[in-house]
Structure formats: C-alpha cells, structure tokens
Amino acid sequence: MIYTPIIGLEIHIEPNTKSKMFCACPQDHFGKKPNSQTCPICLGLPGSLPFTNREAINKTIKLGLALGSKISEFSKFYRKHYFYPDLPKGFQTSQKDEVLCLGGSLFGKRINHIHLEEDAGKLMHVNNQSLVDFNRSGCALIELVTEPDFHSTDEVLAFTKELQLIARYLDISNADMEKGTMRLEANISMLNAKNSNAKLPDYKVELKNINSFKFLEKAINAEIVRQESELSKGRKIIQETRGYDENKKTTFSQRVKEGSEDYRYFPEADLPPIEIGELKIKNLKLKIPELPQAKRERFQDIYKLSKDYIEILVSDLNRANYFEDVIANGMKQPRLRSLHSLHSFAMTVANLMINKHLDTDYPEPAGLARKIIELEDRSYESAENTEEAVRQVLQTNPEIIKKYQNGQTQVLSFLIGQVQKILRGSGNPKLIGDLLKSKLEK
Amino acid sequence: MNIPLTIKETQDGLKSKKFSAVELVDAYFSQIKKYNDEYNIFLTLTEDSAYKKAKEADKILSNKDIEILSEKPLIGVTASYKDIFLTKGVRTTAGSNILNNFIPPYSATSVLKMENAGAITIGKANCDAFAHGASGENSDYKATLNPWNKSYVPGGSSSGSAASVSANMSLVSLGSDTGGSVRQPASFCNLVGLKPTYGAISRYGVIAMSSSLDTVGTFAHTIDDIEIIFDVLRGQDGFDGNVIDFEKKSFDKNSKIKLGVAKEYFGKGLDSEVEGKIEEAIKIYERLGVEIVEVSLPHTKYGVSVYYIIQPAEVSSNLGRFDGIRYGNDRSFFGDEAKRRIMLGSYVLSAGYYDAYYEKALKVRTKMVEDFNRVFSHVDAIISPVSPSTPFKLGENASNPLKMYLEDVYTTTANIVGIPGLSVPFGFSKNELPIGFQLLGPRFSEHRLFEIGRMFHKEINYKPRVAL
Structure with missing residues (x-):
C-alpha cells in the first residue's frame, strides 16, 4: 500500500453528572419522554442565564489527570455561534482558548486537549415533520481531541476502548457508544508514502455519527478503501463530512465544507472564569483510582x-x-x-x-x-x-x-x-x- | 386622593388607615386611564393581579403590626417593570414586534424579589426594542412621551419605566442599564435612578441585551426609596453566576468626603446649561465640606467606541435565539436598530476582524478599569453629567444613529468598568426640563453613593415632584 491512513479523533463523552451543564435538569436523558426534562435555561428562553455545574468540571479534570494532561489554572467558556433548530440559543457554550485540559496521551497517541461544553437537542424527522427534543439540550459534554497520530483502524479501536474503560474506572461516564454517552468523529486522510516531504495531507474527511465499536471499524475501513481507490485513480478528495451506510457498507457524503466555518467565538460573559487552584488539582488527583x-x-x-x-x-x-x-x-x-x-x-x-x-x-x-x-x-x-x-x-x-x-x-x-x-x-x-x-x- | 411620592409616606398612610392599598391602586389606575393613551407609557397592565395583591396587603396590614416592614419592606408599593423583565403569565414584548405574543413561563428574579417584598405590580412599561436606544423612539409600540413636556423624549431605553414614575402611574419602577438606560431617563424625568455594580443584582429573567454590561436598575423619587429597593434586590439567587453577596459597608460620617471631577467630562459637546448645573452642584458639595479633587480618566475618550464594539457583539449573539423557529414571529419582525446592531456585532466578531475590534476593545476596557481603580484609590466618588444635554425633542436625533450613540458618552463608562452610578435629580432648565447629575463610585459602593447623594438633596431641600 502506498498510502498511509492519517486519522485524528474527536471523542465526545457525556459525563454521568446529576444535572446538566448549566441548569438543574437531569443529565441522564436516555429513553426519557421527549421534552420532559427542560427548563428556561436549557430551552434558551429569553432572560435565562447559565450557571456552571462544578461536578462536570471536576469530572473533566479527572479525565485530564488520568491521561496526563496539563490542567489549566484559569479556564473560560466561550460562545460558539451557528444556527440549527436543535440549538435554542443560536450558540453553543463551549471552550476555545484556555480550555480545562491541555495535552496528554494514551497508548502513545497524543491528545491535543480536553474541553467541556453543552450538548444540543435532538432532531427527529417523522412523516415529513421535523421534531425537536430538548432533553439533551444543555447536557454536559466532554470533548477530547487527539492529534492525527493514528494510522490504522486497530489503533483507533484500541484507543477508544481504553478511553471507555478509563472513563468507567474514573466513574465519570459509562461511555456507551450505543447509548450515545460516547460519540466519535474521525478525521481521515491518506498520506502518499512516496511524498515523504509532506507531513500531513492537505485535506481531511470527517466521518460522523459512529455509534458502536463494530460500526467504527467498518466505517473507518470503508472510508480508507474509498480514499485509496479515489487517490489511485488520480482523483482529488473533497473536504467534507461523511456518514456510514450499514446496508451498502460504504460511506456517503453528508455535507461539503468549504473553508472553515466562522463560529464568531467570544468569551461567555454570563459565566465567571473558572479558577482551579493547586489544592483542588491535588484533591482530584487523590480520587484517581488505579487505572x-x-x-x-x-x-x-x-x-x-x-x-x-x-x-x-x-x-x-x-x-x-x-x-x-x-x-x-x-x-x-x-x-x-x-x-x-x-x-x-x-x-x-x-x-x-x-x-x-x-x-x-x-x-x-x-x-x-x-x-x-x-x-x-x-x-x-x-x-x-x-x-x-x-x-x-x-x-x-x-x-x-x-x-x-x-x-x-x-x-x-x-x-x-x-x-x-x-x-x-x-x-x-x-x-x-x-x-x-x-x-x-x- | 393625593398619591404619596415616597415609600415611607405610602406605608405610613396605609398603616394609619388614611387610605387602603385598594384605594391606592384605584388612584394609580385612574391616573393611567387618564394619560396612558396619550403618553404610551404602559404596554400591558396587570390590573387584576394588582387588586389581588392590594387586597392581600390590606389584609396583612389589618392583622399585623409594624413588624411587617422587616418582612415585607415594599408592602403597598406599586411597581412597573420595563417590558424586558419576564413576568410569568404576563405578555413580555421587549418593546419588539418579534415578541408581541410572548407569554413567559417564568418571572425574573428581581420581579419575584419585589413581589415577595410586598410590591404591587401595575404593569409592563414601554421601552426601546430590546433596550436599544436612548430616547424610547426605537419601541415598536410607539414612542413614550416625556410627562414633563410631551414634545420631548423621556430618555431611554427604559423610557416607559421613567415616565411611569414621573407621571405618577407607579411609585417605583425597574429598568435595565446597559449603557445609561436607567440613569439618562431618570435625569430626563426628574427622578433618582440607580445603575448598580455589575454583579450586585441578578439579571436572571431580564431579556439580555449585552451580557457583560447589563444591569438591573431602579427608578424612584428619592434616594431613600432607591436604597430600600436595592437592598431587596441585591444578592445571589443561584441563577446568575456573576452575582456576589456583599455586606453593606458602614463608613465614618466624620471623615471628609472626596469627590472627583474628571476634566475629560467637561468640554466639547456638553450643553452649557447642563455644565452650569454641574458646577452649581459642585459648589454646593464644597459648601457641605466635601473636598473636590480634579482627576483624570485618560481612556474615557474611547468609552463610546469600546461600548459600540462590545455591546453590538453581545447583542448579535443574544438575539440569535430569535431565529423564527420559536416565539411566533420570524426575523423580519426585528426593527432597524436591532438589525443594525446584529450586523455590526457579527462583523466585529467575524474571523479576521475579532482581533482588530473585539479583542482590542477588551484591552481598552482593561485600561479603563485601571483608570477608575487609580482614581478611586484617592476619591470616594466622581461627579459627572448624565447626558450631554437636557431632553431632546422627539425625532431630533432619530434619523442620525451616530448622534444618538453619542448620547451615551457619560454613561457607558460605568457599564464598561462595572461600577455603580447614581443619577441625582437637580432641578430644571430654563425651558422647564429636568436636569440631573450622576455620582460614580467603586464597585459595591452603592450605600456610600446613597449617603453622598442624600446629603446633597438634604442641602437643597429636594422635594419629589410628579409631572402629571
């Protein structure tokens, strides 16, 4: 094979906190009656304000400590703007600069950072109607971003399985892919081995909505095969978001991304900055069990x-x-x-x-x-x-x-x-x- | 009946059975019925609940003695709310057509605190749509007229709140102050207006304009009344993460008060009559033994520029939720000013411009904070104009948004820096329009500002006056 897969991961983990990220509604939304767990805050009603859930912050720091990340002494939330029917405020409260955890590694794969954000609601399309369930809106969500250090599906599988296990050991999440408490996006591209000067390919394809380990393996393999065949025919690969079709055993285009989207990030003024003292880090370290x-x-x-x-x-x-x-x-x-x-x-x-x-x-x-x-x-x-x-x-x-x-x-x-x-x-x-x-x- | 103009007189009258709370509410509503159509002050009236609350007050007062005031310091006090305060079950429009059918499922913390303290809600007051404006003319529900002279604006954006108190339709009112929207209309309507420290009063349930600048402000006829309301409203509620609890600081009454006069606040653009009035006020303070100290706030000149970057940026974000999917009306229902700010704000936040505008504005903001910290290390408060002019005529600035923005030149700094500002009424101009000045103090120095304002009012023998 003249092409080496270059894969980076974005992994979302829903922590098992009692309440959502910024309000008192229950975090656990699996199988609950639609829109039965909402309040003015997670519905983004006018006048509502977020209030930080400390438990979610502690759980994110614990994950960072377990993976050898550097914990920021001073961390901030940002507003990330985009319009979507399941995003009631028109922005997602997330992090950008000054994220909670920087760096770290697992199985030799480098972690870029780990940050905390809120989840969006869920859209359902039934009989030509689109319905929104806001039970998941505002739920705490940990995002772990790796460097593009993976070169095979096996490496991805081993990493994600170990991450799941660590999350369970830390009691921060059950990290179940099937229940959506762990979600994976893989950025995949192929590096031509002959072109050894280039460190990274000049494109990437984002593979989304992977909801089981079995799926993960098949989807990434299918995408590697597709890219290889395109490249060997001399075609250029389009930068886009793709999903996996279980029946056809192939990936399919979902959305073509032109350039980078402008999310108009700016610091979330409604939330005071998070200050994390040495003592707090020390105390959380003591709570890390044998991994x-x-x-x-x-x-x-x-x-x-x-x-x-x-x-x-x-x-x-x-x-x-x-x-x-x-x-x-x-x-x-x-x-x-x-x-x-x-x-x-x-x-x-x-x-x-x-x-x-x-x-x-x-x-x-x-x-x-x-x-x-x-x-x-x-x-x-x-x-x-x-x-x-x-x-x-x-x-x-x-x-x-x-x-x-x-x-x-x-x-x-x-x-x-x-x-x-x-x-x-x-x-x-x-x-x-x-x-x-x-x-x-x- | 003669409606009393202070909380004390109102409660004394109720306790001594000079009048009942129901009779009081009758009197306010008859005033409203007489003038509201003409002056466009209230957008929604809450007559039924007001009478219910008044009956409750009468019952409580007949059963209990004076002790009730520590529990319910606002019993019998009528209150109006700028229509950006959410009121459960009562339409809340934000002065915008986009929300003309919005019935909120919850109430703002400040509304609940007022009601728990015994206040009687009269209704929801007109305002510039989404609090964007300095005249009330940006309301989608017709401009409010100044009760002192209806050819003039009452100031804004809390136009209806100020007008409701000076027109004697409510004893007190809550407004919001993001860049002067309480202090300026208070000054234009002969009222006391407080913009508190950012983080003193919860903003929960107040439709956000600019999250890092918004504060819940109060209107009343006297500084005593402002203090009572402030003490009811301040403190944590578990919903606004920026609010902190703080102790009322006592200060040595014998120590000499130092009042700063910033040279940057006087000069080009300031109306000579307003300037003359401030000089008169400074002389009165000197007569009272206050030491006047000239101070310098060199970054003040950037105040309006910083304000018109940070504020539209946050506005563009906060208005994103009115995307046409919920709340009934789509984005075409936004007025021109909202659209202007959404565009300005989206621009300064966009990739490639963020560093040049927003990021830079934040840096200047830090410089301004440093300016004030330095000055407050040697003065207790700063005296300054509120508005560069006395009230202007309806339509006078409406076609020139830039000129309207300059209306905020003396007020925005307090919001940028997060400090409290007290608008103090001080008589009338030659053409019978109200004039006032403001006192600015360090963060959480409200009680000190009340003292400094009170000594002034005592000296000039200030008496509350209503226009109608």
Whole structure:
C-alpha cells in the first residue's frame, strides 16, 4: 500500500453528572419522554442565564489527570455561534482558548486537549415533520481531541476502548457508544508514502455519527478503501463530512465544507472564569483510582495470570474488584492457604469466574471462597495418582522441561494444565505445582 | 386622593388607615386611564393581579403590626417593570414586534424579589426594542412621551419605566442599564435612578441585551426609596453566576468626603446649561465640606467606541435565539436598530476582524478599569453629567444613529468598568426640563453613593415632584 491512513479523533463523552451543564435538569436523558426534562435555561428562553455545574468540571479534570494532561489554572467558556433548530440559543457554550485540559496521551497517541461544553437537542424527522427534543439540550459534554497520530483502524479501536474503560474506572461516564454517552468523529486522510516531504495531507474527511465499536471499524475501513481507490485513480478528495451506510457498507457524503466555518467565538460573559487552584488539582488527583493499564501490570506481576484472563477481568472494574476480594478473603483462610499458592488460587478463582461464571452465582466474594473450599475438599485426586500423572507429563514433555530449566518458568502453568487433563481437572493445583517444581528443580 | 411620592409616606398612610392599598391602586389606575393613551407609557397592565395583591396587603396590614416592614419592606408599593423583565403569565414584548405574543413561563428574579417584598405590580412599561436606544423612539409600540413636556423624549431605553414614575402611574419602577438606560431617563424625568455594580443584582429573567454590561436598575423619587429597593434586590439567587453577596459597608460620617471631577467630562459637546448645573452642584458639595479633587480618566475618550464594539457583539449573539423557529414571529419582525446592531456585532466578531475590534476593545476596557481603580484609590466618588444635554425633542436625533450613540458618552463608562452610578435629580432648565447629575463610585459602593447623594438633596431641600 502506498498510502498511509492519517486519522485524528474527536471523542465526545457525556459525563454521568446529576444535572446538566448549566441548569438543574437531569443529565441522564436516555429513553426519557421527549421534552420532559427542560427548563428556561436549557430551552434558551429569553432572560435565562447559565450557571456552571462544578461536578462536570471536576469530572473533566479527572479525565485530564488520568491521561496526563496539563490542567489549566484559569479556564473560560466561550460562545460558539451557528444556527440549527436543535440549538435554542443560536450558540453553543463551549471552550476555545484556555480550555480545562491541555495535552496528554494514551497508548502513545497524543491528545491535543480536553474541553467541556453543552450538548444540543435532538432532531427527529417523522412523516415529513421535523421534531425537536430538548432533553439533551444543555447536557454536559466532554470533548477530547487527539492529534492525527493514528494510522490504522486497530489503533483507533484500541484507543477508544481504553478511553471507555478509563472513563468507567474514573466513574465519570459509562461511555456507551450505543447509548450515545460516547460519540466519535474521525478525521481521515491518506498520506502518499512516496511524498515523504509532506507531513500531513492537505485535506481531511470527517466521518460522523459512529455509534458502536463494530460500526467504527467498518466505517473507518470503508472510508480508507474509498480514499485509496479515489487517490489511485488520480482523483482529488473533497473536504467534507461523511456518514456510514450499514446496508451498502460504504460511506456517503453528508455535507461539503468549504473553508472553515466562522463560529464568531467570544468569551461567555454570563459565566465567571473558572479558577482551579493547586489544592483542588491535588484533591482530584487523590480520587484517581488505579487505572486499567496499571491494573493489568499488577495482575501480571502478582497473580501471574494469562493475558486473556487479565484482559477479561480488567475490562470490567466490578469483576476485577470481585476477583481481588475473593483472593483476599480466601488467602485469609488456613484451609485454602494449605491447598494453594497465591498464583494457583488466583488461577482457580479466575477460572471459576471466567469459565463457570460463578461470580454471578455468588455475588458475595466470601461466598465464592467458601464454594472453592467445598469443591476442593470433595474432589481432589489422591497424592499417589497425582504423582503418577506428574511423572507421565514430565516424561512426554522434554521440550517444555528444557524451557523451564532455561528460565521460562511461565511454562509451569502449561504443565499443571497437562496434569489436570490426565486427572480430569480433579487434581490439587498446589500439590501438582509443588510436585512439578520439586522434580523440575532437581 | 393625593398619591404619596415616597415609600415611607405610602406605608405610613396605609398603616394609619388614611387610605387602603385598594384605594391606592384605584388612584394609580385612574391616573393611567387618564394619560396612558396619550403618553404610551404602559404596554400591558396587570390590573387584576394588582387588586389581588392590594387586597392581600390590606389584609396583612389589618392583622399585623409594624413588624411587617422587616418582612415585607415594599408592602403597598406599586411597581412597573420595563417590558424586558419576564413576568410569568404576563405578555413580555421587549418593546419588539418579534415578541408581541410572548407569554413567559417564568418571572425574573428581581420581579419575584419585589413581589415577595410586598410590591404591587401595575404593569409592563414601554421601552426601546430590546433596550436599544436612548430616547424610547426605537419601541415598536410607539414612542413614550416625556410627562414633563410631551414634545420631548423621556430618555431611554427604559423610557416607559421613567415616565411611569414621573407621571405618577407607579411609585417605583425597574429598568435595565446597559449603557445609561436607567440613569439618562431618570435625569430626563426628574427622578433618582440607580445603575448598580455589575454583579450586585441578578439579571436572571431580564431579556439580555449585552451580557457583560447589563444591569438591573431602579427608578424612584428619592434616594431613600432607591436604597430600600436595592437592598431587596441585591444578592445571589443561584441563577446568575456573576452575582456576589456583599455586606453593606458602614463608613465614618466624620471623615471628609472626596469627590472627583474628571476634566475629560467637561468640554466639547456638553450643553452649557447642563455644565452650569454641574458646577452649581459642585459648589454646593464644597459648601457641605466635601473636598473636590480634579482627576483624570485618560481612556474615557474611547468609552463610546469600546461600548459600540462590545455591546453590538453581545447583542448579535443574544438575539440569535430569535431565529423564527420559536416565539411566533420570524426575523423580519426585528426593527432597524436591532438589525443594525446584529450586523455590526457579527462583523466585529467575524474571523479576521475579532482581533482588530473585539479583542482590542477588551484591552481598552482593561485600561479603563485601571483608570477608575487609580482614581478611586484617592476619591470616594466622581461627579459627572448624565447626558450631554437636557431632553431632546422627539425625532431630533432619530434619523442620525451616530448622534444618538453619542448620547451615551457619560454613561457607558460605568457599564464598561462595572461600577455603580447614581443619577441625582437637580432641578430644571430654563425651558422647564429636568436636569440631573450622576455620582460614580467603586464597585459595591452603592450605600456610600446613597449617603453622598442624600446629603446633597438634604442641602437643597429636594422635594419629589410628579409631572402629571
């Protein structure tokens, strides 16, 4: 391929605040009766004024801190003007200069900035009529803008999935694409690899209304294919906004942008500037929990679980917490300690959670720990049979033994698995582990 | 009955049963019926609710003793509101045809505070459409006439508010002051008018003209009454993020007051009769032991220019919501002045011009703030003209918008800088038209300005007068 995709992202996240950005109406509008959550402020009625929601500011700062952004000590809102039926004031209160968070990165992709703004209402077109629902109007909305650092759909997917996870860990949003609490716009262009002098192409196509990860993958791939085919035919690509047609599996033109739009930005005088002191930043920093990547590394270090298991647990903070609660509970019990090392117990718990979904059956972590004692007491194979199985496994896997003896100690899990296979899973993992180790290290 | 002209006389009369609140409301409405058609003062009357409120007042006063005044300091006080104050269930036009059918679903904070304090709403007063103007002639509902002489304008944009008080149709009135729209009509109608510190009174529910300049102002016959209303209205309401609560500052009555006279305020363009009157006022202050200090506000000369960049910019933004989708009427219902300001404002905010105009105006604004801070570090207040002239004739400036804009030369600075200004009535010109001056003080110095104004009125033995 002579063309390299150049992709930058604009990601909107609706924070899970109690109220909207500038009024007391509920922020959560999903599935609510149209126009049932409005007031003079979010309807933009004459005479109404905005009043800043501090919770939204704090949640935005938390996201910035988690991504290594620089938090502005002094931040301002701006008015961004355009006319649209779902924008009741004729302007959107947003940020321009002096945004809340500057810079930062995730998975090596640079973040330009993160700012806070208000959402618009929703238009619906029914039977030749256009209807406006203002429930979403004025809702707090965090916008994260990346640099054009992405070169493949996979990179975009990995970044957005991780961002979603971080938002959940921070408890700032559920960031559900399907529910619209996370929305993505991708600016896509193709760089001719031969033309190595140009850092960035001189156009970009904005891909909008992407509302699921599945969609995201298909839409970006389709757009890359389209641009490549256009360019290889020697055609110039028009700067425009495009959507994705699921049926035709292609993107289609929505709006052609000529030059840049003039939003007539100016500072929002109705809102006093936001001053963020060092103390506030310090306090918010203390509220940042362990983030997914740190958790993955810790699970690897402490529990020595496989990558797949770690990913499954880390991708759901509740399950990860449950997992560790079971470990903590179980390791306090002498019976389990006598049967298990930390590693083998972690393997057992993870296995029961992931393959048998026992966390659903035992909502209390202590319940699962008790269940494990019950399972182990009932069914362990005798030491004699276990020793026999270990002997067989060692005999049939000389290659693996060599690996272990060369320092690749992680093959131990494989060997334990082989022994369990012979014992139909009824072996005592700790005993197997101990036996294997004593033989291997002889 | 003779309608009393102060809050105290009104409440004394009610408490002593000289008259009832219902009789009082009768008297105001009979005055309105007699003159309103001729002078175009009220756009909407709220007779039913006024009588209901008056009956309530009579009931409260018959049950309770004098203590009621701490709870309801405005009991029995009739009030009119410039028609940009939202009144729940009562048509609010902003003086513009674009809103000629708009019935708001909520009331402005200041209206609610007045009503909770016992005030009786008489009706909604005429004004320049969207408060754009200095004469009342930009109203889409015919110009209000000056009750002192109907060939003259009452000033603007709070034209109907000022006229309603000087025509004795309401005891007090609320207006808005974005560039002088309370102080100038107060001066043209022989009233006291207050433009408070930006951030002293909530603007919630007042149709926005220019968000960084708008303030809720008050009209009354005396400074005492202005103070009572100011204390009712000030303070946070949880809806205007710029409002702060502040304590009434007491000051040493024996300390010598220093009054600044800015040389930039006197000279070309100032009517000699107005200038003479200010000089007379300065002499009276000197007689009272006030020290007169010459001060300099070098950036004052840019005031009108800064004002006519920032204000139209914010106007163009604030009027964007009248896009024809809601409120019934489309944009063709805007008057010429609104269209002029939308165009001016859109221009100065557009890409490539923002830095040259808006951004630069903000920088000059900062310079002006510095000017005033410097001056207020050594004087208590500044005395200045309100308007360069006495009231002008209807139609005199109407065809020349630029000349009309210069009407604001002495008033806009207070809005640009965010400081309070008190318009103090001081007699009449040779042709029997009202003249006044204004006192400007540092932010949140309203109570000090009241003291300085009061000592003047006491000295000249000022008595409230109505025109009709």
